[in-house]
Amino acid sequence: MITDPLRDLPTIDDVEDAAQRLKGVTLHTPLLRFDALDAVIGAPVWIKPETLQRTGSFKMRGAWNRISRIPDAEKPKGVVAFSSGNHAQGVAEAARILGMKATIVMPSDAPRAKIESTKKRGAEVRLYDRISESREAIAAELVKASGATTVRPFDDAWIMAGQGTAGLEAAKDAAAQGAAFGSLICNASGGGLLAGVAVAFEALSPSTEVYVAEPDGHDDLIRSLAAKKIVANAPGIRSIADALMSPEPGVLPFAIHQRRVTGGFTATNDQLLDAMSFAFHNLKLVVEPGGANALAVLLNNREHFAKRGPVLVVLSGGNVDAELFAQAIARQPPAWRNGGDSSVLRNGDTFASARAT
Amino acid sequence: MITDPLRDLPTIDDVEDAAQRLKGVTLHTPLLRFDALDAVIGAPVWIKPETLQRTGSFKMRGAWNRISRIPDAEKPKGVVAFSSGNHAQGVAEAARILGMKATIVMPSDAPRAKIESTKKRGAEVRLYDRISESREAIAAELVKASGATTVRPFDDAWIMAGQGTAGLEAAKDAAAQGAAFGSLICNASGGGLLAGVAVAFEALSPSTEVYVAEPDGHDDLIRSLAAKKIVANAPGIRSIADALMSPEPGVLPFAIHQRRVTGGFTATNDQLLDAMSFAFHNLKLVVEPGGANALAVLLNNREHFAKRGPVLVVLSGGNVDAELFAQAIARQPPAWRNGGDSSVLRNGDTFASARAT
Numbered sequence: 001m002i003t004d005p006l007r008d009l010p011t012i013d014d015v016e017d018a019a020q021r022l023k024g025v026t027l028h029t030p031l032l033r034f035d036a037l038d039a040v041i042g043a044p045v046w047i048k049p050e051t052l053q054r055t056g057s058f059k060m061r062g063a064w065n066r067i068s069r070i071p072d073a074e075k076p077k078g079v080v081a082f083s084s085g086n087h088a089q090g091v092a093e094a095a096r097i098l099g100m101k102a103t104i105v106m107p108s109d110a111p112r113a114k115i116e117s118t119k120k121r122g123a124e125v126r127l128y129d130r131i132s133e134s135r136e137a138i139a140a141e142l143v144k145a146s147g148a149t150t151v152r153p154f155d156d157a158w159i160m161a162g163q164g165t166a167g168l169e170a171a172k173d174a175a176a177q178g179a180a181f182g183s184l185i186c187n188a189s190g191g192g193l194l195a196g197v198a199v200a201f202e203a204l205s206p207s208t209e210v211y212v213a214e215p216d217g218h219d220d221l222i223r224s225l226a227a228k229k230i231v232a233n234a235p236g237i238r239s240i241a242d243a244l245m246s247p248e249p250g251v252l253p254f255a256i257h258q259r260r261v262t263g264g265f266t267a268t269n270d271q272l273l274d275a276m277s278f279a280f281h282n283l284k285l286v287v288e289p290g291g292a293n294a295l296a297v298l299l300n301n302r303e304h305f306a307k308r309g310p311v312l313v314v315l316s317g318g319n320v321d322a323e324l325f326a327q328a329i330a331r332q333p334p335a336w337r338n339g340g341d342s343s344v345l346r347n348g349d350t351f352a353s354a355r356a357t
Numbered sequence: 358m359i360t361d362p363l364r365d366l367p368t369i370d371d372v373e374d375a376a377q378r379l380k381g382v383t384l385h386t387p388l389l390r391f392d393a394l395d396a397v398i399g400a401p402v403w404i405k406p407e408t409l410q411r412t413g414s415f416k417m418r419g420a421w422n423r424i425s426r427i428p429d430a431e432k433p434k435g436v437v438a439f440s441s442g443n444h445a446q447g448v449a450e451a452a453r454i455l456g457m458k459a460t461i462v463m464p465s466d467a468p469r470a471k472i473e474s475t476k477k478r479g480a481e482v483r484l485y486d487r488i489s490e491s492r493e494a495i496a497a498e499l500v501k502a503s504g505a506t507t508v509r510p511f512d513d514a515w516i517m518a519g520q521g522t523a524g525l526e527a528a529k530d531a532a533a534q535g536a537a538f539g540s541l542i543c544n545a546s547g548g549g550l551l552a553g554v555a556v557a558f559e560a561l562s563p564s565t566e567v568y569v570a571e572p573d574g575h576d577d578l579i580r581s582l583a584a585k586k587i588v589a590n591a592p593g594i595r596s597i598a599d600a601l602m603s604p605e606p607g608v609l610p611f612a613i614h615q616r617r618v619t620g621g622f623t624a625t626n627d628q629l630l631d632a633m634s635f636a637f638h639n640l641k642l643v644v645e646p647g648g649a650n651a652l653a654v655l656l657n658n659r660e661h662f663a664k665r666g667p668v669l670v671v672l673s674g675g676n677v678d679a680e681l682f683a684q685a686i687a688r689q690p691p692a693w694r695n696g697g698d699s700s701v702l703r704n705g706d707t708f709a710s711a712r713a714t
Contacts, residue, residue: 027389027390030387032409034411035450051641052640052641052642054392056641113638277679280643280682281679284406284408284413284644285642285643286637286641286643322637322638322683322686323687325637325683326682326683326687329679329682330679
């Protein structure tokens with residue numbers, strides 16, 4: 001069990017413990033099936049829609065597992081977090097339920113829907129300019145002044161264990177239905193969700209290959225895994241996947257990724273928009289750009305995944321502004337057909353072989 | 358059990374029988390919860406998202422339960438149906454799976470998404486002009502020429518029993534989670550879904566009050582229930598709820614409605630668009646105008662439903678064109694707050710008292 005969340009790695013016991021703690025607070029999201037998606041991929045696809053989770057993303061899982069453990073004596077001092085929006089809403093909602101003050105440092109160009117939803121949940125939002133200001137410095141100052149607890153977005157074992165409950169639910173629900181996944185695809189920014197999900201599947205379905213989905217130009221985790229050390233993205237590259245713009249993988253998540261991630265693929269902005277459009281037209285689900293990353297990877301690498309059998313896709317979030325969503329769904333997605341890969345397997349087999357050595 | 362589907366009314370045994378027949382074909386859609394919705398209504402709300410059902414609406418349930426019963430000797434002659442689009446897709450998909458030819462008579466102004474999806478499932482689509490042509494005449498001619506079986510949209514006991522499986526699933530899933538609904542809201546056009554759901558709840562949760570949601574100007578069922586006989590809508594009124602434009606309730610469904618429907622409410626076009634926008638922003642679900650009717654009724658009659666306790670809302674379909682959806686989500690929905698009703702209870706208590714007499 002975790003004793004120091006800033007140094008320990010979560011185990012399956014920690015994920016199970018988080019699941020107990022989340023009961024009655026977060027949703028056990030369903031596993032969904034869509035015949036239209038199966039037909040395009042040529043294999044059974046299972047969707048874990050964290051878009052339907054409280055606050056519209058998986059982030060509430062980790063936030064609750066972390067914040068609810070803050071000692072009573074510390075609670076009145078509140079919490080501080082920085083986030084482009086999904087972690088912000090998760091932290092704000094967890095703090096609201098616990099009657100705690102939350103201050104969130106958000107970039108001024110975050111999606112309006114995310115800023116508004118964070119405020120609506122009672123948090124104080126401190127906007128900053130991505131170019132000229134440091135969110136870490138602002139957060140540190142806030143903590144110094146208030147004594148608040150910092151709620152990190154991913155470099156925290158309790159956060160990772162909380163996010164991992166999404167994987168735990170999916171693994172258990174699949175087993176109850178007699179399904180076994182050949183592979184799963186999960187996006188990563190700092191990599192807390194991916195690490196937690198990997199821990200759950202390591203214990204419950206070790207033969208499932210774990211793939212990371214990243215936005216084009218933000219493939220820091222794919223390159224870090226290939227380099228066997230953490231490397232950062234080039235600064236200044238902007239993806240529409242606002243939720244996935246961490247400069248590099250978290251230190252604690254990366255230790256788990258190195259152990260468990262088989263391969264990774266990227267998706268361009270156009271591929272993310274097409275995946276959002278596909279989800280609108282065929283799945284009737286609202287997915288944000290970053291949340292659609294794993295689906296985009298699946299749609300553009302069908303052969304790779306189809307030959308591995310049933311595949312699990314995590315849709316991590318659905319908090320998108322109406323304007324961008326309208327732009328996405330106006331697109332006519334490619335006529336994806338079962339059997340072909342439309343993009344090159346840039347990184348697909350790198351880590352599998354690296355891991356075997 | 359049903360012997361003549363064009364005369365008999367379905368019982369709970371028929372709905373249970375349909376559920377067995379639908380196994381492995383349609384989805385058991387989940388029951389969803391959303392804290393943001395509960396907060397607005399002031400009571401626990403449970404969503405049955407038939408938007409996620411195969412073909413994007415509940416219609417596949419009835420279509421499969423009907424078409425799969427066609428005797429082998431009749432199967433080569435195919436099926437004929439008329440529909441504005443959701444029944445069309447359900448019939449097309451059921452026929453495709455069974456290897457049968459399907460011909461669907463659809464209005465030329467049906468949503469493009471519905472026409473395309475019907476064709477994609479292998480059906481032949483015969484477009485007609487709503488003003489100058491009769492869909493019944495066209496269908497009759499097709500049947501005469503081919504000997505095909507007509508698949509009615511609602512006036513068929515097997516169709517009603519099939520649609521009722523949505524209610525059966527919801528009633529059983531709620532009971533398994535310890536929930537009991539004070540009321541449920543379900544939209545109606547011909548009323549097959551509402552009738553089937555009512556039969557399921559009559560058996561499994563008789564204390565749940567059943568409410569119908571209709572588009573403004575298409576309140577034929579509400580007026581028929583008040584008049585205790587079938588009355589039709591004024592011709593020519595157009596709602597954006599393209600799925601709910603039957604001129605009057607079906608004869609067989611109405612016999613069940615009279616027995617079980619407590620009350621009904623209407624929603625204007627603006628209220629439907631606002632409900633679609635609310636679902637986009639807060640539920641992350643894609644809902645078509647007619648599919649959002651029950652949600653619109655709940656949002657605009659919060660006090661009425663909140664005081665009855667937990668409420669079930671059926672979202673019947675999500676097949677909407679991108680342009681109309683973009684228009685809906687660009688709207689800023691009213692700041693609904695718990696506790697007030699923004700529209701008058703036009704019909705809310707009429708049938709409850711009528712039924713008690």
